[in-house]
Amino acid sequence: MEIFIKASQFILSLSLLIVLHELGHFIPAKLFKTRVEKFYLFFDYKYSIFKKKIGDTVYGIGWIPLGGYVKISGMIDESMDTDQMKEEPKPWEFRSKPAWQRLIIMLGGVFVNFVLGIFIYICLMWAYGEKFLPNDSVKDGVWVQGELATEIGLQNGDKILTIDGEKIRKFNDITVGFINGNNFTIDRNGETIAKDLPVDFISKLIARKNNAEGPIVAPRYPFVIGKVQKDSLNGKSDLKAKDFITAINGNPIKYYDEAKGILDTYKGQDITVTVRREGELKEVPVSVSNNGYIGVQFTNIPYKDLERLGYYQLADIEYSFTEAVPAGMTKSWSTLTNYVKQLKKIFNPETGAYKGLGGFISIGSIFPSEWSAESFWTITAFLSIMLGFMNLLPIPALDGGHVVFTLWEIVTGKKPSDKFLEYAQIIGFFLLVGLLLFANGNDIFKLLK
CATH class of the missing domain: 2.30.42.10 (PDZ domain)
Known part of the structure; x- marks a missing residue:
């Protein structure tokens, strides 16, 4: 039952994000009178669960739940329909449109993802506010747990002040800060001490997680x-x-x-x-x-009980809608910057962060085992911003690859040939397949350990 609840939330969230992402391409394409042949949730290789043609567009649901797509006439995309490209360009085709229109069509999906993520975070701030343990409230320092905490130089009672020069506001942000950071400062018995995080900190943290150990630091409990x-x-x-x-x-x-x-x-x-x-x-x-x-x-006892007993003072911030707007935008920005920092670590082999790269099982597992609207929308907002950034990467099979080629055309006045775009799409496709296989292979390896 727990797996079913997690999987249902994952599929619902993913479906919502895919449909809205593709709608971000679909709407500007229609506005610029570009023909959209297909609008699909999931992929429909040789079979569709559902399809219906309305006007020039076939709307449908495929059977392979790995994403979705819109097939735009006159565009080399994941469908690899090269026969169409051998014919003379038609006025309604993507390739016949001005470069600035093609750029807007390609950026539409990413734009929707970022706007959706920001909108959800604003609504969450408005509906639920923020409830957290302020780092300043942990006046007697942290409780270190395990060898990794000791290895990076922490002791019971240390107060963690900053990570990479930034003051820690929320206690629960410390672990993420260590993942993204390079150095930190602590207060130990009134003395401020600077510490460097080891390059392979993430690799060791992953090993710790695989052994089902908890966070490396926690508030001190009675x-x-x-x-x-x-x-x-x-x-x-x-x-x-x-x-x-x-x-x-x-x-x-x-x-x-x-x-x-x-x-x-x-x-x-x-x-x-x-x-x-x-x-x-x-x-x-x-x-x-x-x-x-x-x-x-x-x-352990809940934070609320610790507050009642006088150990900590929790923050419970409520926002009006006008206050929720900047708070939600700030949350969106921190989510994006944290994700970019983690991605940089993944591409640095010395960190070992690639070992933690996960696929659909990892993403699905972050959803709670019981339905919670707040948790569902928080995770969906994160995934929306993650999806938006990932699609901006300059890989030919992604929106970012098409954007790079279109910007090149705008700057130089030279349009890449259809054959070049076809080869680039094939290379990008194999890169993405390789990444998917590696990420999901990591998931399977963890399950088999």
Whole structure:
């Protein structure tokens, strides 16, 4: 059921983006009296789930869910219909139109993607506002988790100030900042320290994710017992789930990460721990194992509960529509710039970021397992901006390739030959197929590991 919900959201989002992208080509083509032969959601190789001809255009749904297309007369595209190009140009054909009109037709899809992404983000800001943990609220620093955090020079209690010189506003932006960044600064006991991120940081982060480990840094949490292990030394003790441990043998603790160091000093000994239970403090005798454990499992508690207990102050910003416009545009810009930074890392083999390149399984998996309108539209806005930028890349089979050739024509006054465009389209097609195979192969490899 979970897979079905994720897949349904993915197909719905993808279909919406494809239809609107192709509509961005379709509308200016019609305005410039250019014939559009087909308007398809998904690809229809030898078979269509649905098709209907209205005027000169066949509207349909294909059976291969890898995208969609509009087939414009007199244009070398993914259909590779070269027979049409051997005939004399007709007035209604794409190749007969002025270069500036062809440029607008080609940029229409990308324009729609960017506008759609911005529009969705504006609506999200207006409808839901922003709720987050401000980085400034994490006054006692971070809780480092795992060897990677230690390797890049972090310690429990460090306050992460900036990444690549930019102040961190939201705590949850830290991991993305590390992915995109090259250096960062921390406050450690009042001293500001600069650190460089290793070139292969992303590669190590991917390996960590593949091992199902969590984020490298988290807010510091109080020591709340989630479960008492019945087969441990203290299985029959008076410790209970939901107890807050506030002191260990008289040593006060505020955060869970402080406990291990104290427990290590009492290995193999009988001690007492102070717990808060239903508003009252209680001393509980326990035994410490030779490994420094007391046989309980720690549990996280929601941010809202942490705020109620006075650990953090959450931000809850509401926007009027006029306020949501600049907020949504800012969000769109940060989404685009973060994506471009990540793409640069992918094309640098030293970073190992290419190992994390994913296909349809990876994209589908980012949708939640339960329906959430806010999550769905947030992901759709991100995918829309991503799709817009990807289509601007100067690869011949993409809109960006056609744009480059058209701009060349406008600047030089020389139009590339149909044969050149045909060969360029073939090369671009194989590049895209290779990229799809690699990305989806990565997905399959991860599933088989």
